[in-house]
Amino acid sequence: MISQYFDYNSTTPVAEEVIQAMAPFWVENFGNPSSLHQPGRAPAQAIKKARRRLAELLVAEDEKEILFTSCGTESNNAVFRSVFDLSQKEHRKILVSSVEHSSVLQVCAELEKKGWEIEAIPVHPNGELNWEVFEKAFDENTALISLMMANNETGICFDIQRAAEIARNRNVLLHVDAVQVVGKLPITLKNSGIHFLSLSAHKFYGPKGVGALYVRQNVPFRSSMIGGRQERGRRAGTENVAGIVGLGAAAELARKDLETKMPEIESLRNLFEDQLADQIEHIFVYGKSRKRIPNTSNIRFQGVDGETLMYSLDKQGISVSGGSACMSGAHEPSHVLKAMGCTDAEAKSSIRFSFGRYTTKESVQQLLQVLKNTVQRFRTGEKIST
Secondary structure, three states: OHHHEOEOOOOOOOOHHHHHHHHHHOOOOOOOOOOOOHHHHHHHHHHHHHHHHHHHHHOOOOHHHEEEEOOHHHHHHHHHHHHHHHOOOOOOEEEEEOOOOHHHHHHHHHHHHOOOEEEEEOEOOOOOEOHHHHHHOOOOOEEEEEEEOEOOOOOEEOOHHHHHHHHHHHOOEEEEEOOOOOOOOOOOOOOOOOOEEEEEHHHOOOOOOOEEEEEOOOOOOOOOOOOOOHHHHOOOOOOOHHHHHHHHHHHHHHHHHOOOHHHHHHHHHHHHHHHHHHHOOOEEEOOOOOOEOOOEEEEEEOOOOHHHHHHHHHHOOOEOEOOOHHHOOOOOOOHHHHHOOOOHHHHHOEEEEEOOOOOOHHHHHHHHHHHHHHHHHHHOOOOOOO
């Protein structure tokens, strides 16, 4: 069944290597890492190792810049709440893009109710940030820029290096949501100009319920979790040791996959798009000419309802997505595609396919055949049970 899974941007299966690394920390090494006795020492050392592994994957200056959280959403929220707590009253403006994840846009909506000014920078139809509007949006009140490194629905990448240069020149903090990029493209945080970076383990073959936040050295940060000195006082609460170990193991696996697996996955994604264009008329690949993460393809099937197509594929054993899993069930056109200039009908006729380390050429060929048959039947008006 896993070979027919094309929704890796939603979540990934936990890799066997990760499961094996985690196993001893449920029973054998169950101690509290804050304890001074022997049962607590192995978990404490395991957390330290995981922190080092993640710092190496991200090419951070120091492993102490890594703060473990429960997920990418918590990491995103933690940055905004820290900036809220520490900002001066006159610095109450945040710049984001119009295509950010809901965990950014919704916390911004909450801050707006508290008097903050939020400016959502538009994107061009190709998904690129409108840099002219971006640069004009700055004023002396700007406290934070928050941009995703790559969009979760289209895979289109933002030029974070350019954003970092602008942030540096304006003396403004920069937060990057890299949840969809870690393990798919190389990241170098050292000397990058990035102040905060969010990630989540379950997006790169680690367990759910654990994530991390990079906080650059000497950048002010206030924890929103109070009650203990864990994570150097930046996040209170007993650590999820098994989860953190799993994240560390996934980071080590990702470091190897960047050179081996990811080129293979990109090749399969490109094969899928090229053959699909040959076999099915009236389709459109979002961001085809733009830099994208190598596993993601969002495609519009003209005249076909995307949600109905998704359910039909599911009935045939193929798992795909209409967009963000966090917004599934909303039955609304994608805010990302709308921001790129799509009509409601165009946005609703789009499907996201995301590939991963267990995708095979054979499974891609099966997907192509099923898609071809199903889309043709929809377009000819044949009733399909969903």
